[in-house]
Amino acid sequence: MAEYVITLEADRPPEILLGQTLFGGKVTALNLRKKKLVSASELAQKYGLSATTVREKLNAINQGTSGKHLYDPDLADELLKTKKRTRGRYREL
Structure with missing residues (x-):
């Protein structure tokens, strides 16, 4: 039997339960891994701002x-x- 890892990024936790059958396999473990710290340049690219503004x-x-x-x-x-x-x-268009 093989173990497969699926990475899911979401704003809220997914509704997956231990023991649930999902995509033809049984869920045996759930782990939450917090993302590491991000740099000003990554945030600048994500929000369309300059790195100086983000800082x-x-x-x-x-x-x-x-x-x-x-x-x-x-x-x-x-x-x-x-x-x-x-x-x-506020003015409506």
Whole structure:
């Protein structure tokens, strides 16, 4: 009997149970592996921002050195996803 590893990336945990038959096989173990820290350039590419802007916005959660800016991917996503409200009245198009 062989063991196969499937990697799944999602915003929330998948609904898979131990003992469940899935794709012709039985689920025997579930493991959660946290992603390692991500760099400012990776986040800049993901959100379409400059690396300098990412460093400025995420300065409070920097876990690397001053030359090597590294961030927790979950916290960084949370801070970069929030849109800054514009001033003035909302206008419909």
